[in-house]
Amino acid sequence: MLGDTILEIKNISKAYPGVQALDDVSIRFREGEVHAIVGENGAGKSTLIKMISGADTPDIGEILYEGRSYEKLTPHKAKSLGIETIYQEFNLIPALSVAENLYLGDNSPISIMNRKKQEKKAKDFLDSIGIDIAPDAIVGNLSVAYQQLVEIAKAVVKDVKLLIMDEPTAPLSTNEVEMLFSIIADLKKRGVTIVYISHRLLELSKICDRVSVMRDGNMIEELPIAEADRETLIRLMVGRQLGESFPARDTKVKDVMFEARHVSGKGVNDVSLSVRNGEILGLAGLIGAGRTEFTQLVFGLEPMTQGELLIDGMPIAIKRPRTAIANGLCLVPEDRKKHGSFLSLSIRWNITISILERLSKYLFIMKKKDIKTAEAQRSALNIKTHSLDQLAQNLSGGNQQKVVIAKCLASKVKVLIMDEPTRGIDVGAKQEIYKLMNELTAQGVAIIMISSEMEELLGMSDRLIVLCRGQIMGELVRKDFTQEKVMDLAAGE
Numbered sequence: 282m283l284g285d286t287i288l289e290i291k292n293i294s295k296a297y298p299g300v301q302a303l304d305d306v307s308i309r310f311r312e313g314e315v316h317a318i319v320g321e322n323g324a325g326k327s328t329l330i331k332m333i334s335g336a337d338t339p340d341i342g343e344i345l346y347e348g349r350s351y352e353k354l355t356p357h358k359a360k361s362l363g364i365e366t367i368y369q370e371f372n373l374i375p376a377l378s379v380a381e382n383l384y385l386g387d388n389s390p391i392s393i394m395n396r397k398k399q400e401k402k403a404k405d406f407l408d409s410i411g412i413d414i415a416p417d418a419i420v421g422n423l424s425v426a427y428q429q430l431v432e433i434a435k436a437v438v439k440d441v442k443l444l445i446m447d448e449p450t451a452p453l454s455t456n457e458v459e460m461l462f463s464i465i466a467d468l469k470k471r472g473v474t475i476v477y478i479s480h481r482l483l484e485l486s487k488i489c490d491r492v493s494v495m496r497d498g499n500m501i502e503e504l505p506i507a508e509a510d511r512e513t514l515i516r517l518m519v520g521r522q523l524g525e526s527f528p529a530r531d532t533k534v535k536d537v538m539f540e541a542r543h544v545s546g547k548g549v550n551d552v553s554l555s556v557r558n559g560e561i562l563g564l565a566g567l568i569g570a571g572r573t574e575f576t577q578l579v580f581g582l583e584p585m586t587q588g589e590l591l592i593d594g595m596p597i598a599i600k601r602p603r604t605a606i607a608n609g610l611c612l613v614p615e616d617r618k619k620h621g622s623f624l625s626l627s628i629r630w631n632i633t634i635s636i637l638e639r640l641s642k643y644l645f646i647m648k649k650k651d652i653k654t655a656e657a658q659r660s661a662l663n664i665k666t667h668s669l670d671q672l673a674q675n676l677s678g679g680n681q682q683k684v685v686i687a688k689c690l691a692s693k694v695k696v697l698i699m700d701e702p703t704r705g706i707d708v709g710a711k712q713e714i715y716k717l718m719n720e721l722t723a724q725g726v727a728i729i730m731i732s733s734e735m736e737e738l739l740g741m742s743d744r745l746i747v748l749c750r751g752q753i754m755g756e757l758v759r760k761d762f763t764q765e766k767v768m769d770l771a772a773g774e
Contacts, residue, residue, distance in 0.1 A: 284311055284312030284313050284472065285311065285312055286309050286310065286311055286312075286345075287310055287311065287312045287346065287347060287442065287443060287474050288309070288310040288333065288344070288345070288346050288347075288443060288474065289307075289308075289309045289310075289344075289345040289346075290306060290307055290308045290309075290329070290332070290333070290342070290343075290344060291307050291342055291343040291344075291345065292305050292306070292307055292341070292342045292343065293305075293306045293307070293329075293332060293339045293341070293342030293343070293344070294306070294339065294340050294341050294342060295328055295332065295337070295339050295340050296340055301498050302325055302328040302498050303325050303328050303329060303332075303339070303498050304325075304497075304498040304499050305342075305499075306325065306329060306342075306495075306498070306499070306500045307500065308329075308493055308500060308503070310443065310474050310476060311474065312472050312474055313469055313470075313472045313473065313474065314469070314474060314475070314490040314491065315465060315469060315475040315477050315488050315489045315490055316474070316475070316476055316477065316489065316490065316491050316492075316493065317477045317478070317479065317485050317489040317491070317492040317493070317506075317509075318330075318476065318477070318478050318492075318493050318494075318495060319478070319479065319480070319482065319485075319492060319493075319494055319495070319514055319518060320494060320495035320496055320501075320518050320707070321496065321518055321519060321707035321708070321709050321710070323497075323677050324495040324496050324497065324498070324518070324707075325495050325497070325498040325499070326447075326478050326495055327447070328498075329495070330366060330445050330447060330476065330478065332344065332353075332354075333354070333359070333364065333366075333443075333445060333476070334354070334356060334359050334364060334366040334445060335353070335354035335355040335356040335357070335358055335359040335364075336356060336366075338353040339352075339353065346362055346364075347362070360439075362442070362443075363439075363440060363441055363442030363443060364441075364442065364443045364444075364445070365436040365439055365441045365443070365444050365445070366436070366444075366445040366447070367432050367433060367436050367444070367445065367446050367447060367449055368447050369447050369448050369451070369678075369705055370618065371428050371429070371432050372432065372435075373420050373428060373431060373432060373435070374420065375419070375420050375421025376419065376420075376421060377419070377420060378400070378416065378417050378418060378419055378420065379403060379407075379414055379415065379416050379417070379418050379420060379423075379431055379434075380396075380399045380400045380402070380403035380404075380416040380417065381399070382420055382431060382435055383403050383406070383416075383431070383434060383435050383438050384399060384402075384403070384438070399416075400416040400417050401416075403416035404416045406434070406438055407434060410434065410437060410463075410464050410467070411460050411463060411464070412430050412433075412434055412460065414427055414430060414431065414434075424452075424568065424569070424573065425452045425615055425616055426452045426453055426454070426457060426568040426733070427568060428452075429449065429451075429452050429453060430453075430457065430460075430461075433446075433449060433461065433464065437464060437468065441468075441473055442472075442473060442474065443473070443474045443475075443476065444468065444473055444474070444475050444476070445475075445476040445478075446475060446476065446477050446478065447478045448478060448479055448480065448705050449461060449477075449479070450479065450481055450484060450733075451480075451481075451701075451704045451705045451733075452615070452701065452704065452733060453568070453733055454566070454567045454568055454570075454733040454771075455567070455733075455735055455764075455768060455771075456567050456568075457567070457568055458484065462484075462487060462488050465477075465488050466488070477489060480705065480706065480707050480708060480711070481734065482511045482514050482515070482708070483511060483736065485506065485509065485514075486506055486509070489506045489509075490505070490506055491503060491504065491505055491506060492504050492505075492506060492509040492514065494514060494517040494518055495518075496517070496518060496519075496520060501517050501518075502517055515708055518707070518708065518709075519708065519709050526736070526740060527715055527737075527740030527741055528712070528715055528716055528719055530719040530722065530723065532559040532560075532719070532722045532723050533559055534557045534558065534559045534560045534743065535557055535558040535559055535725065536557060536558055537555045537556070537557050537591075537594070538556060538557055538558045538592065538593060538695055538696055538725075538727035539555065539556050539590075539591070539592055539610070539695075539696040539727055539729075540553075540554075540555040540590070540591040541553060541554055541555070541575075541579055541588065541589075541590055542588060542589040542590075542591070543587060543588050543589065544575065544578055544579065544585055544587070544588030544589075544590075545585065545586045545587045545588055546574070546578040546583055546584060546585045546586050546587075546588070547574055547577070547578070547583045547584075548569075548571045548574030548575075548751050549571045549574050549575050549578055549751045550571075550750075550751045550752050551587075551752065552571070552575055552588075552748070552751070552752065552753055553753070554746050554753070556696065556727040556728070556729055557727060558725040558726070558727055559722045559723065559725055559726070559727070560722065560727055560728070560743045560744070561718065561722060561728045561729075561730055561741055561742050561743050562727075562728070562729050562730070562742065562743065562744050562745075562746065563730050563731075563732065563738045563741065563742030563744065563745045563746070564729060564730070564731045564745075564746050564748060565732075565735075565738050565745050565746070565747045565748070565767050565770075565771060566747060566748040566749060566771050567749070567771050569750065570748040570749050570750065570751070570771065571748050571749075571750065571751035571752070572700075572731045572748055573615055573700055573731065574751065575748070576612060576698050576700055576729070576731065579599065579605075579610070579698075580599070580602055580605050580610065580612045580698065581599040581600050581601040581602045581603075581604060581605050582602060582612075584600070592608050592609060592610060592695065592696060593609075593695065597610075606635055606692050608695075609692075609693060609694055609695030609696060610694075610695065610696045610698070611635075611688075611689035611692055611694045611696070611697055611698070612689075612698045612700070613682075613685050613686055613689060613697065613698065613699045613700060613702060614685075614700055615700040615701045615704070615731070617678075617681055617682055617685050617704075618681070621682075621685040622673050622681060622684060622685055622688075623673065624672070624673045624674035624681075625672060625673075625674060626672065626673065627669065627670045627671065627672060627673070628655065628659070628664065628666055628668075628669050628670070628671055628672075628673055628676070628684055629651065629652065629655040629669040629670060631673050631684050631685075631687075631688060632654070632655040632658050632659070632669075632684060632687045632688050632691055633651050633654055633655055633688075633691060634688065635688055635689075635691065635692050652669065654691055655669050655687075655691075656669060658687035658690055658691050659687065661687075661690070662683045662686060662687050662690075662713075662717065663683070663713065664676075664680050664683045664684060664687065665677070665680050666680065677706075677710070678705045678706045678707075678710070679706035679707060679709075679710025679711075679713070679714075680710075682702070682703070682706055682710070682714065683710075683713075683714075686699075686702075686714075686717065690721075694721075694726060695726065695727065696726070696727045696728075696729070697721065697726055697727070697728050697729070698728075698729045698730075698731075699718075699728060699729070699730045699731070700731045701731060701732060701733065702714055702718070702730060702732070703715075703732075703734070703737065704733075715741060718730075718741065730742065735764050735767065738767070739762045739763075739764065739767075742759070742762075743758075743759055744756060744757065744758055744759070745757040745762065745767065747767055747770035747771050748771075749770070749771055754770040754771065755770040757770075
């Protein structure tokens, strides 16, 4: 049974230069409910949670929390009221341990305990919520998925009353998502209100009570979860009908373009696989399976201890990314903000950075050729921007991802590795990425795709390789795809 209203947003508006981010938005959240907010990138979701968390101030409007009116909140005030936020961009200190991050800034006695006592306290807490992470592990050494779990634990360990979760499942695989849902169910029992933002529409029915849809800074409609089927939500979000979730393609798979033979290294043990021209090979597995580690080895980010790589039948010694790119192998990394782009630099610079040698003469960049190359990719990928000189950090998540892909395409890619290609982007942008992948395979590009979304893996892949603890557990062809088979292999039993 849901409780009384804990938070009410009344007629809030917020404008940034050239953009009306929120336009007269009103919404209520009740005690002990999970209330989802959905919408395309740029719909106003992030701006709304910034108002609630105190990270930004509304131009007009009112915030009522536990019956008290506020014109604005500050981050410190929000936290003192029991409002915690888990953003897509982690608020962790990489050089500190998991335990130190959990209790950082805590004024309780735990903050002055010695390290062993703090780690013991952290382990007991992590065990109690079902998160299996060593409390003495350095956060900067953890994968994105494990960092997400630490971020969640860091919020839950406090005396939270209202928890905002912005795309919490984006980097998590199926087992870890179920772990998160268990934590959410426990929080609901304790009367915690959860504001849940996600582009994964199918998961909403499992945990949410209500769904509010935003579009272009406006609150469009609120629905009870029983009425919020996927098709309805998409129609409300985009204001138009979308086609099939995964567009059909009729690509002719040809010769082997890329082959890895007996690759071993950090987190990977004797992995052999191949991918053909025009094929999408999916890599499936749980957190720690070795999928991302494999891509880092073959792209030259980490050294291989053994193994051989072949591109178009020719052995290639790849010891650094520059060699990989020169031979037509490119990587769209898991974390586009940290590893895939230079957010403080222009779109043009981001697109052409990997091929400046081709665009230079006598050590000087040929500006006309540079602009022509970047504009060709902007047009081909439909990157929404008013100028190629716009900073990448000012783009939506979907357009930032397109810029990262454009950088790969500008280098005349033959083998494209895409690690979580649609993480944190909306359904409309996903459709564009899927369409682009089909166009690339039609041109003969071989794609290796890692995804934590089972639906995406099954919908886009021609074959699936399933890994567990750095080893291949099995291979499935499309006609044999089922979630049960993938999870059985991924468990490694």
